[in-house]
Amino acid sequence: MPRTQRNDNFIDKSFTVMADIILKILPTDKKAKEAFAYYRDGMSAQADGEYAEALDNYREALTLEEDPYDRSYILYNMGLIYASNGELEQALEYYYEAIELNPRIPQALNNIAVIFHYQGERAKEAGDMDSAEALYDKAAEYWKQAISMAPNNYIEAQNWLKTTGRSTIDVFF
Template sequence: MPRSQRNDNSIDRTFTILADILLQIIPTTNREREAFTHYRDGMSAQSEGEYAEALQNYYKAMRLEIDPYDRSYILYNIGLTHTSNGEHTKALEYYFQALERNPFLPQALNNMAVIYPDRGEQAIEQGEPEASEAWFDQAAEYWKQAIALSPSNYIEAQNWLKVTRRFK
């Protein structure tokens, strides 16, 4: 049984009902409906911490979805799931792919930037101060791009940029 038919959460159930109504009203193909159903089921599984199930649904949605904009959000969520699993290298790959299809995803830029300071800290621990600075500088660049796209968001990132004197 698809996840969308077994949600116990009232918010998920409400979202599912509204999404189903929209799919009936908006002219879409069966393929697009199926892609959206898998995407929606992936988001539901992800919100419940069922990451393997979320990834299965996202990959099914990717095989069906042809619209680059919609694919960017699927890729972003795959990246988010890998981030939640601690698989940062994989996550970065998917965030990059999402941005290739939709360069206006500040949340992908932010999530990429969040990974880089951790790598900078690891470089410090390994006695590699030059590598550390490169990681921090790259984080700053991604945060600056995210802030440019969404100026009222990412206040913590703006503070980090100011504290580290990387905000120009």
């Protein structure tokens, strides 16, 4: 049974009904509609913590979806799953792929920065200050890119950049 037929809560059911209506009236080809259905099922499974099922749906959506912009969000969501499972290198690969297809996806840039910052913290705890500083610098570069695209979204990152001396530009609007 497709995931969209198993949703128990009202919001999920409402979203599914609306998505089905939109799919029926959109003037797109069958392949694009099918890709969206897999993407939608993947998002639903991901929201329920069913990561293996979500990845299966996202992989199927990738085989069908041709639009680079839409593919970037599928890849981004796959990166989220790998990051939440602690598979940071795999997550980075998906985030990089998403950015390659859609350079204007600040949330992927932010998540890359978060991973580098986390790795910097681990290096610092291990006493490897040179590696920590290099990882912090990488995080700073990705955060600067994300902030330039979405200046009001990453306030904590902006504060970290300022307090660590990695940015002197005040981008608050």
